[in-house]
Amino acid sequence: MEKEHDRPASLDHPRAPRRPRGIPYFEKYAWLFMRFSGVALVLLALGHLFIMLIWDDGVYRVDFNFIAQRWASPFWQIWDMALLWLAMVHGANGMRTIIGDYSRKNVTKFYLNSLLLLATGFILVLGTYVLVTFDASIGVNQ
Template structure:
């Protein structure tokens, strides 16, 4: 038997695939990780547009940062367009960053209990920040008077 035939014969003795060192500990039938990966790519693209637009408007137009004050924010948030723009930035940034941190927690926490509590703390903090930010954007009152 030739050397090539022996090599080909031995290659069939190997397992079908070798697990990646960063592969999940338990095989899952859901596509959650695929969707999380896709979300990171699409939310990153959307955040680039939202953040660069935000920075351009805040820093480049008119007097730039010198015009930003309470009246500017009040005028901006009186428009539903800017409320949705800022809300989209807040939600996408929180979900994008939280998803990335969830991946870091899954990769580097050794104990299941540590992973559970860190992920729980992450989810609770994300929910609180998104809820508080949403509340502020939609209930902002430009007619505040000093008491």
């Protein structure tokens, strides 16, 4: 039988911290995602800046034809898609954390998170649509 003094005092206190509700371990995985996506974003962004601004003639060669040639390669489409998705989800996760820290009311938190989800989804769908459906032939003069 359990003795009275073996129980933690926090179990008897009405304001004792409770187990968080929601998806188990979500905050842990969100924290891990921020760390790993941050490292990946640094590498992707530095590579992007190097290719676009320094390599060859740098920014002077960037025009529609350059982008059309670049996006003709699946490698660069995947590179830019990874940059878009990681940046948006990383930023949205950071904003979700800020909303959680500074929203006092659950209703405010709900509406701000809903707006954030809609905006993130819209930008991801639009950016993905542009990357997937890009047609280089529209730039050719007929």
